[in-house]
Amino acid sequence: MSAPGPTAAGPSTASVVFALLRKELRVELRTLESVPAMSLLAVTTFVLFHFGLNRGRVDGDLAAGVLWVTLLFASMLAINRLFVADLEQGGFDGFLLAPVSRSALLLAKAAALGVYLVALELVAVPAFALLLLGPSIGGALPGLVASLALADLGIAAVGTLVAALAVRTRARDLIGPLVALPLLIPVLLSGARLSAPLLAGGGPGPLAGRWLATLALYDLVFGLIAYAVFDFLLED
Amino acid sequence: MLTVLVLSAALALVFFYAPDDADQGFVQRIFYIHVPLAIVALGGFVVGAAMAVAHLRTRDPRWDMRSYVAIHLALVLAVGVLITGAIWARAAWGVWWDWNDSTLVSFLIIFLLYATYQPLRFAIEDPERQARYASVFAVVAGVFVPLNFMAVRLAQAYVHPSLGSAKNLPGSMRLTFLVSLAGIALLYATLWKYEMTSKYASAQLRALRRKLGAPDATARRSAAPALPPAAQGTV
Amino acid sequence: MAAIEIAGLARHYGERAALDGVSLDLDAGQTLAVLGPNGAGKSTLLRVLGTLLRPHRGTVRVLGRSLPEHAYAVRGRIGFVGHDALLYRELSGQENLLFYARLYGVGPERVRELIETVGLGPRAGDPVRTLSRGVVQRLAVCRAVLHRPELLLLDEPLAHLDPAALELVAPLIGPPTGCTRVLTSHDPARALEEADLVLALRGGRVILLDRPGILDAAGVRELYR
Structure with a gap:
C-alpha cells in the first residue's frame, strides 16, 4: 500500500461550484419547482393588492412598498425549497463525502438562488408595471435594476443561510420565513426607500446614495457571516 | 444582594430624586427604566452571540447553555422595552405606538427575529445539532442587531433625535440614569446566574435518575439545551 | 500497516x-x-x-x-455506500455520476467505464426516479467507487x-x-x-x-x- 500523500487533492473550488450550480439549475429546469411558483405568487399578490388597496394605479411610496413586499414574499418560496432535494435525496451526504470545500455549496446555492430571483424579477417587474404602476417604468429602470441587483445579493446570502438552517428542522416551511423575513427587513427598507422616488408620479427622482450604501454594507456583512458560519450547518 | 441594593437605590432615585422633565413631566421618569432596559437587552443579545461563537469554536455544550440563557433573558427584557416604550410614547405623543421612535421600531424587529429562537431550537431533535444551529442563529442575529439599528435609524434620521439626548442630561438625571443602568445590568446578571444554576441542577438530577434506572424523562423534546453528563459542572 | x-x-x-x-x-x-x-x-x-x-x-x-x-x-x-443511494431522482444515472465525478475531479471516461461494468448501458439516460431499486443500488455502488x-x-x-x-x-x-x-x-x-x-x-x-x-x-x- 502506497504511503498517503500530503493531501489527496480534490478538484478546484471553482469547478466544484460550477458543477453544483449546473446540477441545481438542471434539476430546477426538470422539476420547475421554484421559479414558476414564485412568479405566479408575485402576479397573484399584485392582484390581491389591487383589491386590498382598492387602487387601479399606484406610485411613489405605495408602489415601492407593493413591489418589494411582493418580491420578498415570493422569494420565500425558493428559500423554502433550496435544500429540500439535497436533504431528501441524499445530496447532502454525497457532497459531504467528496474532498471539496464546504463553501462551494454555499456559493453554488447562493448563485442558484440569485438566478431564481433574477428570473422572478424578469416576470414580476413587467407584470407590476403593466398591472399596477401608474407612471411609466422606462425612466426608473436603470435605478431599479441597480437596487434589485444589490438587494438580490443580500437575499441570496441570507436566504441560503436561513434555508440551510431551516431545512433540517421539523416544520421547516414555518421556520424559514419566520427567520428570513425579519433578517431581510433592512433590504426591504433600503430597497423601498431607493425605489420610491424612482416610481414617483412626477417622473423618476434621484437614487439615494446612503440607501445604496446600506444595501452594499448589508450584502458585505451577511456575505461574510454566511461564509463564516455555513460550515457549522453542514457538519455533524 | 448587591442587585437588590442597587435596584432599590435606582428606584428611589427615579421617584424621589430626579427632577420632573420640563416638557413631559412625571411620566418622563419611565425613561430611566426604558433606556437602561434597552441597553441591557441589546448587550444580552450581543453577549449571547459571543457565547455562541465560543460554543462553535470549542464545541463545549456549556457555552450553548450560557448563550441560551443570555438570549432567553434578553428576550424577556426586550418585551419590557416594548411595553415601557409604548407607555412612554402614549404619554409623550399620545399614541401607543410611534413609528418615528427608532429604538422602539428596532426593538420590535429584533424581538420578532429572536422570537423564532425558541421555536427553532424546539424544531431540531438531535440535541447536538440543536445547539450548533442555535449558535449559528445567535451569531447571525447578533450581527444583525447593530446593522438593523443603523438602517432603522437612517430611515428616521431627520425626524427623531432619541438617545443622543441622554449625553447632555443635567447632573441629577444623569446620576439616576447611570444607577438605573447599573441596577438593571446587575439584575440581568443575577437572573442569568440563577437560571444557569437551575439548569445545571436539573441536568444533574436527570443524570442521577438515569443512573438509578428511572424512566427517562429526557425523552421529552425540549427547546432548552441538554448537557451530556461529561459537561456538567460549575457555571 | x-x-x-x-x-x-x-x-x-x-x-x-x-x-x-x-x-x-x-x-x-x-x-x-x-x-x-x-x-x-x-x-x-x-x-x-x-x-x-x-x-x-x-x-x-x-x-x-x-x-x-x-x-x-x-x-x-474513501468510498461509501449507505442506506440512501445519494442520487438525484430527476437526473439520469449518467448525469448523477458525471456530477459526482466533477466533485471528485474524475474524468467522464471513468463514468462510461463504470456504467458498462455494471451493465447499465441502455438505461443510463433514464431519470433515477424511474429506475428499480436494484438498478439504483448498482448506480450507488458506481458513485462510491468513481475515484478508486x-x-x-x-x-x-x-x-x-x-x-x-x-x-x-x-x-x-x-x-x-x-x-x-x-x-x-x-x-x-x-x-x-x-x-x-x-x-x-x-x-x-x-x-x-x-x-x-x-x-x-x-x-x-x-x-x-
Whole structure:
C-alpha cells in the first residue's frame, strides 16, 4: 500500500461550484419547482393588492412598498425549497463525502438562488408595471435594476443561510420565513426607500446614495457571516 | 444582594430624586427604566452571540447553555422595552405606538427575529445539532442587531433625535440614569446566574435518575439545551 | 500497516450513547464485518469512519490520518455506500455520476467505464426516479467507487440486488478489489464468509471482536437477540 500523500487533492473550488450550480439549475429546469411558483405568487399578490388597496394605479411610496413586499414574499418560496432535494435525496451526504470545500455549496446555492430571483424579477417587474404602476417604468429602470441587483445579493446570502438552517428542522416551511423575513427587513427598507422616488408620479427622482450604501454594507456583512458560519450547518 | 441594593437605590432615585422633565413631566421618569432596559437587552443579545461563537469554536455544550440563557433573558427584557416604550410614547405623543421612535421600531424587529429562537431550537431533535444551529442563529442575529439599528435609524434620521439626548442630561438625571443602568445590568446578571444554576441542577438530577434506572424523562423534546453528563459542572 | 485504528470511540446522541468505548485495529486490505441488531451503532460507526459524523470521544485514525482534523485529506480515498443511494431522482444515472465525478475531479471516461461494468448501458439516460431499486443500488455502488477509493465503507451494499447484479458489482466492492473494507449486511452468513475480522455491537458497545471462525450459526443468532 502506497504511503498517503500530503493531501489527496480534490478538484478546484471553482469547478466544484460550477458543477453544483449546473446540477441545481438542471434539476430546477426538470422539476420547475421554484421559479414558476414564485412568479405566479408575485402576479397573484399584485392582484390581491389591487383589491386590498382598492387602487387601479399606484406610485411613489405605495408602489415601492407593493413591489418589494411582493418580491420578498415570493422569494420565500425558493428559500423554502433550496435544500429540500439535497436533504431528501441524499445530496447532502454525497457532497459531504467528496474532498471539496464546504463553501462551494454555499456559493453554488447562493448563485442558484440569485438566478431564481433574477428570473422572478424578469416576470414580476413587467407584470407590476403593466398591472399596477401608474407612471411609466422606462425612466426608473436603470435605478431599479441597480437596487434589485444589490438587494438580490443580500437575499441570496441570507436566504441560503436561513434555508440551510431551516431545512433540517421539523416544520421547516414555518421556520424559514419566520427567520428570513425579519433578517431581510433592512433590504426591504433600503430597497423601498431607493425605489420610491424612482416610481414617483412626477417622473423618476434621484437614487439615494446612503440607501445604496446600506444595501452594499448589508450584502458585505451577511456575505461574510454566511461564509463564516455555513460550515457549522453542514457538519455533524 | 448587591442587585437588590442597587435596584432599590435606582428606584428611589427615579421617584424621589430626579427632577420632573420640563416638557413631559412625571411620566418622563419611565425613561430611566426604558433606556437602561434597552441597553441591557441589546448587550444580552450581543453577549449571547459571543457565547455562541465560543460554543462553535470549542464545541463545549456549556457555552450553548450560557448563550441560551443570555438570549432567553434578553428576550424577556426586550418585551419590557416594548411595553415601557409604548407607555412612554402614549404619554409623550399620545399614541401607543410611534413609528418615528427608532429604538422602539428596532426593538420590535429584533424581538420578532429572536422570537423564532425558541421555536427553532424546539424544531431540531438531535440535541447536538440543536445547539450548533442555535449558535449559528445567535451569531447571525447578533450581527444583525447593530446593522438593523443603523438602517432603522437612517430611515428616521431627520425626524427623531432619541438617545443622543441622554449625553447632555443635567447632573441629577444623569446620576439616576447611570444607577438605573447599573441596577438593571446587575439584575440581568443575577437572573442569568440563577437560571444557569437551575439548569445545571436539573441536568444533574436527570443524570442521577438515569443512573438509578428511572424512566427517562429526557425523552421529552425540549427547546432548552441538554448537557451530556461529561459537561456538567460549575457555571 | 493499519488502515483503521480506533481507540475508545464514543458518539452521543444527546444524553444517549450511540457508540461507547469502541476500539479496534484493521490492517490494510482486510475486511471487517460489523454485526448487531438494529440500533446497535453499526451505521453510526460507518458514518464516523466516513467523516460524516465527528467522534465525540476517543481517537480515530483512517488511512493513517486522524479524524476529524484530517477529514479533508481522507475523503478522496474513501468510498461509501449507505442506506440512501445519494442520487438525484430527476437526473439520469449518467448525469448523477458525471456530477459526482466533477466533485471528485474524475474524468467522464471513468463514468462510461463504470456504467458498462455494471451493465447499465441502455438505461443510463433514464431519470433515477424511474429506475428499480436494484438498478439504483448498482448506480450507488458506481458513485462510491468513481475515484478508486482505498477504503470501502459498505452499509448493506447488496440490499435489493439480484444474483446477477451481485456478480456485476463484485469486482467493484467485493473481495477481488483488494481494498480495505468495512461492511454491514442483512445477510450475516455472507458477510462472515468474506470477513477477516468480526465486530459485534450491541447498544453501542463492543460485545465481540474476533476472527470469524469462532462463530457458528447459533453464535450469530445470539448476536442478534
